[in-house]
Amino acid sequence: KNEVEQSPQNLTAQEGEFITINCSYSVGISALHWLQQHPGGGIVSLFMLSSGKKKHGRLIATINIQEKHSSLHITASHPRDSAVYICAVRSSSNYQLIWGAGTKLIIKP
């Protein structure tokens, strides 16, 4: 079983819909990252969380440390949000990143 699991693997939605991507992990962590990867391949860091909730524009990230679960929400989704969204956790034992496999999001106009 992977230490970081994301769901769904693929998500297609219509423009304007509210999007939720989930991440569950099974290891002790010092922080959780949400990242975005566009078709060109480069990765951009969206959020780094250790507790609670963060918001940036239409993106919201939450984490529940007790349940070892995080969600990334996108409000009023737009075709330019189409990308792969990746969850990664920073292990509290060796401080390395453990990566989820990513969620491929397609927003149709």
Next chain:
Amino acid sequence: DGGITQSPKYLFRKEGQNVTLSCEQNLNHDAMYWYRQDPGQGLRLIYYSQIVNDFQKGDIAEGYSVSREKKESFPLTVTSAQKNPTAFYLCASSEQGGIYGYTFGSGTRLTVV
């Protein structure tokens, strides 16, 4: 603007040849990392370096080599010993082991022909 530069973006290599991927950062970050990405899988750590002239193997170091002679540069060599080198390679850097987050390059897609 500070950031990480990876070059080239696309690279083709004949079987049996070594190839070196470049990664340069001007963020004054101490730590640098190389990851490999395969379709449908999470990124996997190849090598990392926390300080100049020192580096550590990651989870999949076999068939790869690195050097860290300068703080700004962390080149990755894919040797002929790497059995399945076709993949997407990402370089990253961080301050103090990543407690303030990470910066990523745009990646190099290596294809063995």
